[in-house]
Amino acid sequence: GAGVSQTPSNKVTEKGKYVELRCDPISGHTALYWYRQSLGQGPEFLIYFQGTGAADDSGLPNDRFFAVRPEGSVSTLKIQRTERGDSAMYLCASSLMANTEAFFGQGTRLTVV
Protein backbone atom coordinates (compact mmCIF):
# COMPACT_ATOMS: atom_id res chain seq x y z
CA GLY A 1 0.00 0.00 0.00
CA ALA A 2 0.90 3.65 -0.20
CA GLY A 3 1.20 4.27 3.53
CA VAL A 4 1.83 2.56 6.84
CA SER A 5 -1.08 0.28 7.66
CA GLN A 6 -2.01 -0.81 11.19
CA THR A 7 -4.53 -3.46 12.15
CA PRO A 8 -6.85 -3.60 13.90
CA SER A 9 -7.83 0.06 14.12
CA ASN A 10 -9.56 -0.62 17.43
CA LYS A 11 -9.07 -3.40 19.94
CA VAL A 12 -10.98 -3.96 23.16
CA THR A 13 -9.67 -6.67 25.46
CA GLU A 14 -10.16 -7.83 29.00
CA LYS A 15 -7.58 -7.27 31.69
CA GLY A 16 -5.12 -10.14 31.77
CA LYS A 17 -5.55 -11.13 28.13
CA TYR A 18 -2.86 -11.27 25.44
CA VAL A 19 -3.04 -8.96 22.40
CA GLU A 20 -1.16 -8.57 19.14
CA LEU A 21 -1.04 -5.38 17.11
CA ARG A 22 0.14 -5.50 13.51
CA CYS A 23 2.04 -2.96 11.42
CA ASP A 24 2.62 -3.05 7.66
CA PRO A 25 5.29 -0.47 6.82
CA ILE A 26 5.71 1.37 3.55
CA SER A 27 7.23 -1.01 1.01
CA GLY A 28 11.01 -0.78 0.96
CA HIS A 29 11.32 1.02 4.29
CA THR A 30 14.06 -0.60 6.34
CA ALA A 31 13.39 1.14 9.64
CA LEU A 32 10.24 0.60 11.70
CA TYR A 33 9.18 2.21 14.97
CA TRP A 34 6.49 1.64 17.58
CA TYR A 35 5.12 4.45 19.73
CA ARG A 36 2.43 4.69 22.39
CA GLN A 37 0.28 7.79 22.85
CA SER A 38 -1.83 8.38 25.91
CA LEU A 39 -4.66 10.89 25.94
CA GLY A 40 -3.41 14.48 25.97
CA GLN A 41 0.22 13.48 25.51
CA GLY A 42 2.63 13.21 22.64
CA PRO A 43 3.67 9.81 21.30
CA GLU A 44 6.30 7.98 23.39
CA PHE A 45 8.94 5.81 21.77
CA LEU A 46 8.77 2.08 22.45
CA ILE A 47 11.07 0.21 20.04
CA TYR A 48 12.95 0.65 16.77
CA PHE A 49 13.79 -2.03 14.20
CA GLN A 50 16.46 -1.77 11.55
CA GLY A 51 15.70 -4.68 9.24
CA THR A 52 14.80 -7.73 11.30
CA GLY A 53 16.62 -6.77 14.47
CA ALA A 54 15.54 -4.53 17.30
CA ALA A 55 18.13 -1.76 17.24
CA ASP A 56 16.72 0.00 20.28
CA ASP A 57 14.06 -1.33 22.66
CA SER A 58 14.77 1.12 25.47
CA GLY A 59 11.21 2.45 25.45
CA LEU A 60 9.42 -0.83 26.19
CA PRO A 61 7.87 -0.25 29.64
CA ASN A 62 8.31 -3.79 31.01
CA ASP A 63 8.72 -7.41 29.99
CA ARG A 64 5.03 -7.80 29.18
CA PHE A 65 5.74 -5.91 25.97
CA PHE A 66 7.53 -7.56 23.07
CA ALA A 67 7.82 -6.85 19.35
CA VAL A 68 9.06 -8.83 16.37
CA ARG A 69 9.81 -8.19 12.73
CA PRO A 70 10.89 -11.62 11.48
CA GLU A 71 11.24 -10.87 7.76
CA GLY A 72 12.18 -7.21 7.95
CA SER A 73 8.79 -5.97 6.82
CA VAL A 74 5.62 -6.57 8.88
CA SER A 75 5.98 -6.09 12.62
CA THR A 76 3.85 -7.30 15.51
CA LEU A 77 3.69 -5.68 18.92
CA LYS A 78 2.71 -8.22 21.56
CA ILE A 79 1.37 -7.39 25.01
CA GLN A 80 0.96 -10.11 27.62
CA ARG A 81 -1.28 -9.98 30.70
CA THR A 82 -2.76 -6.66 29.65
CA GLU A 83 -3.50 -4.05 32.32
CA ARG A 84 -5.92 -1.13 32.23
CA GLY A 85 -2.93 1.22 32.14
CA ASP A 86 -1.96 -0.24 28.76
CA SER A 87 -4.97 1.47 27.22
CA ALA A 88 -3.63 3.93 24.66
CA MET A 89 -3.18 4.62 20.95
CA TYR A 90 -0.35 2.49 19.58
CA LEU A 91 1.35 4.06 16.57
CA CYS A 92 3.70 2.49 14.08
CA ALA A 93 6.00 4.43 11.78
CA SER A 94 8.50 3.53 9.09
CA SER A 95 11.31 5.30 7.29
CA LEU A 96 13.35 4.51 4.23
CA MET A 97 16.55 4.55 6.24
CA ALA A 98 17.51 5.46 9.78
CA ASN A 99 18.41 9.03 8.80
CA THR A 100 15.20 9.94 7.00
CA GLU A 101 11.83 11.14 8.23
CA ALA A 102 9.39 8.64 9.65
CA PHE A 103 5.84 8.25 8.34
CA PHE A 104 3.14 7.16 10.75
CA GLY A 105 0.19 4.84 10.41
CA GLN A 106 -3.27 5.72 11.70
CA GLY A 107 -2.72 3.78 14.91
CA THR A 108 -4.48 1.05 16.87
CA ARG A 109 -6.57 2.21 19.79
CA LEU A 110 -6.26 -0.39 22.54
CA THR A 111 -8.77 -0.40 25.38
CA VAL A 112 -8.29 -2.76 28.30
CA VAL A 113 -11.45 -3.23 30.35
Add this chain to the structure above:
Amino acid sequence: DQQVKQNSPSLSVQEGRISILNCDYTNSMFDYFLWYKKYPAEGPTFLISISSIKDKNEDGRFTVFLNKSAKHLSLHIVPSQPGDSAVYFCAASGGGTSYGKLTFGQGTILTVHP
Protein backbone atom coordinates in the same frame (compact mmCIF):
# COMPACT_ATOMS: atom_id res chain seq x y z
CA ASP B 1 11.45 14.46 32.77
CA GLN B 2 9.91 16.20 29.79
CA GLN B 3 12.79 16.78 27.36
CA VAL B 4 10.59 18.44 24.75
CA LYS B 5 7.94 20.87 25.93
CA GLN B 6 5.14 22.68 24.21
CA ASN B 7 3.87 25.01 26.87
CA SER B 8 0.78 26.22 25.03
CA PRO B 9 -1.92 23.52 24.99
CA SER B 10 -3.97 25.50 22.50
CA LEU B 11 -3.83 28.42 20.09
CA SER B 12 -6.66 30.21 18.31
CA VAL B 13 -5.98 32.30 15.19
CA GLN B 14 -8.03 34.12 12.60
CA GLU B 15 -7.86 32.90 9.01
CA GLY B 16 -5.19 34.76 7.03
CA ARG B 17 -3.15 35.70 10.10
CA ILE B 18 0.09 34.16 11.31
CA SER B 19 0.14 31.13 13.62
CA ILE B 20 3.22 30.74 15.81
CA LEU B 21 3.71 27.49 17.67
CA ASN B 22 6.54 27.20 20.16
CA CYS B 23 8.65 24.37 21.48
CA ASP B 24 11.48 24.16 24.04
CA TYR B 25 13.92 21.32 24.60
CA THR B 26 16.43 20.49 27.29
CA ASN B 27 18.65 17.77 25.80
CA SER B 28 21.67 19.35 24.11
CA MET B 29 22.28 16.08 22.22
CA PHE B 30 19.23 16.70 20.04
CA ASP B 31 20.37 17.72 16.56
CA TYR B 32 17.32 17.19 14.38
CA PHE B 33 13.89 18.67 14.94
CA LEU B 34 10.57 17.99 13.28
CA TRP B 35 7.00 19.20 13.35
CA TYR B 36 4.11 16.79 12.86
CA LYS B 37 0.44 17.60 12.36
CA LYS B 38 -2.28 15.30 13.60
CA TYR B 39 -5.97 15.19 12.73
CA PRO B 40 -8.41 13.20 14.90
CA ALA B 41 -8.39 9.45 14.21
CA GLU B 42 -5.26 9.74 12.06
CA GLY B 43 -1.59 9.21 12.72
CA PRO B 44 0.82 12.17 12.85
CA THR B 45 1.78 13.57 9.44
CA PHE B 46 5.28 14.92 8.87
CA LEU B 47 5.22 18.66 8.17
CA ILE B 48 8.71 20.15 8.21
CA SER B 49 12.11 19.54 9.78
CA ILE B 50 15.32 21.36 10.58
CA SER B 51 18.84 20.24 11.28
CA SER B 52 20.84 21.86 14.06
CA ILE B 53 23.30 23.24 11.51
CA LYS B 54 20.57 25.57 10.26
CA ASP B 55 18.52 28.23 11.98
CA LYS B 56 15.66 28.42 9.49
CA ASN B 57 13.87 26.13 7.07
CA GLU B 58 10.99 27.18 4.86
CA ASP B 59 8.45 25.14 2.92
CA GLY B 60 5.60 27.09 1.38
CA ARG B 61 3.45 28.57 4.14
CA PHE B 62 5.46 26.80 6.84
CA THR B 63 8.72 28.04 8.35
CA VAL B 64 10.60 26.54 11.26
CA PHE B 65 13.09 28.61 13.24
CA LEU B 66 15.72 27.12 15.53
CA ASN B 67 17.52 29.01 18.31
CA LYS B 68 20.11 26.57 19.63
CA SER B 69 21.44 28.83 22.36
CA ALA B 70 17.94 29.16 23.79
CA LYS B 71 17.05 25.53 22.99
CA HIS B 72 13.91 26.83 21.36
CA LEU B 73 12.17 26.27 18.05
CA SER B 74 9.03 27.67 16.54
CA LEU B 75 6.75 26.92 13.64
CA HIS B 76 5.24 29.80 11.70
CA ILE B 77 2.25 29.29 9.44
CA VAL B 78 1.47 32.20 7.12
CA PRO B 79 -1.25 32.71 6.09
CA SER B 80 -3.22 30.40 8.37
CA GLN B 81 -6.12 28.48 6.83
CA PRO B 82 -9.06 26.68 8.48
CA GLY B 83 -7.67 23.38 7.15
CA ASP B 84 -4.59 23.94 9.31
CA SER B 85 -6.72 23.30 12.41
CA ALA B 86 -5.13 20.23 14.02
CA VAL B 87 -2.83 19.16 16.84
CA TYR B 88 0.79 20.09 16.18
CA PHE B 89 3.61 18.11 17.74
CA CYS B 90 7.20 19.19 18.02
CA ALA B 91 9.69 16.31 18.04
CA ALA B 92 13.43 15.92 18.38
CA SER B 93 16.05 13.27 17.79
CA GLY B 94 19.80 13.08 18.04
CA GLY B 95 22.82 11.74 19.81
CA GLY B 96 23.70 9.50 16.88
CA THR B 97 20.49 7.56 17.00
CA SER B 98 17.92 7.07 14.29
CA TYR B 99 15.95 10.10 13.12
CA GLY B 100 12.82 8.05 13.68
CA LYS B 101 13.51 7.63 17.38
CA LEU B 102 11.75 10.78 18.40
CA THR B 103 11.00 12.56 21.63
CA PHE B 104 7.70 14.39 21.28
CA GLY B 105 6.20 17.38 23.02
CA GLN B 106 2.68 17.24 24.41
CA GLY B 107 1.16 18.94 21.40
CA THR B 108 -0.62 22.25 20.72
CA ILE B 109 -4.17 22.34 19.42
CA LEU B 110 -4.39 24.97 16.68
CA THR B 111 -7.78 26.32 15.72
CA VAL B 112 -8.01 28.62 12.71
CA HIS B 113 -11.30 30.50 12.56
CA PRO B 114 -12.78 31.52 9.19
